[in-house]
Amino acid sequence: VQLQASGGGLVQAGGSLRLSCAVSGRTFSSLVMGWFRQAPMKEREFVATISGNGDSTKYADSVKGRFTISRDNAKNTLYLQMNSLTPEDTAVYYCAAETVGVLITSVYEYDYWGQGTLVTVSS
Numbered sequence: 001v002q003l004q005a006s007g008g009g010l011v012q013a014g015g016s017l018r019l020s021c022a023v024s025g026r027t028f029s030s031l032v033m034g035w036f037r038q039a040p041m042k043e044r045e046f047v048a049t050i051s052g053n054g055d056s057t058k059y060a061d062s063v064k065g066r067f068t069i070s071r072d073n074a075k076n077t078l079y080l081q082m083n084s085l086t087p088e089d090t091a092v093y094y095c096a097a098e099t100v101g102v103l104i105t106s107v108y109e110y111d112y113w114g115q116g117t118l119v120t121v122s123s
Contacts, residue, residue: 001025001112005095008117015085015121021078021095021114028076029053032098035069035080036107037091037119044094046105048080058103062088085121092116 007019023031034049048059048069057069068081078095096110104110 003114005114005117008119010120016083019080029073033078039091
């Protein structure tokens with residue numbers, strides 16, 4: 001399974017960005033997908049996850065109400081809409097896929113990872 005994340009960039013605090021993750025190599029709808037992020041000098045942390053059919057989602061408390069995870073199974077693409085960004089959201093964002101079929105927040109349970117896309121939020 002190959003994952004290609006894109007959409008990162010520099011944005012001012014209060015602004016918005018939408019990340020995308022193109023997936024190939026496996027039936028996309030069979031994969032539970034997640035977004036994680038890693039800030040400088042910090043461990044990679046869970047951001048959001050979505051079920052294969054898109055009906056179920058889970059968010060980290062730090063992004064709840066500001067970020068929205070979604071997917072388009074016809075386009076084999078995962079999205080993360082990020083609104084009301086703050087400097088604390090600055091990180092490299094990674095998309096990931098897991099094959100167990102359960103919404104999981106642990107970074108260790110995901111089987112496949114994209115290369116990451118950098119989001120920088122200026123104050």
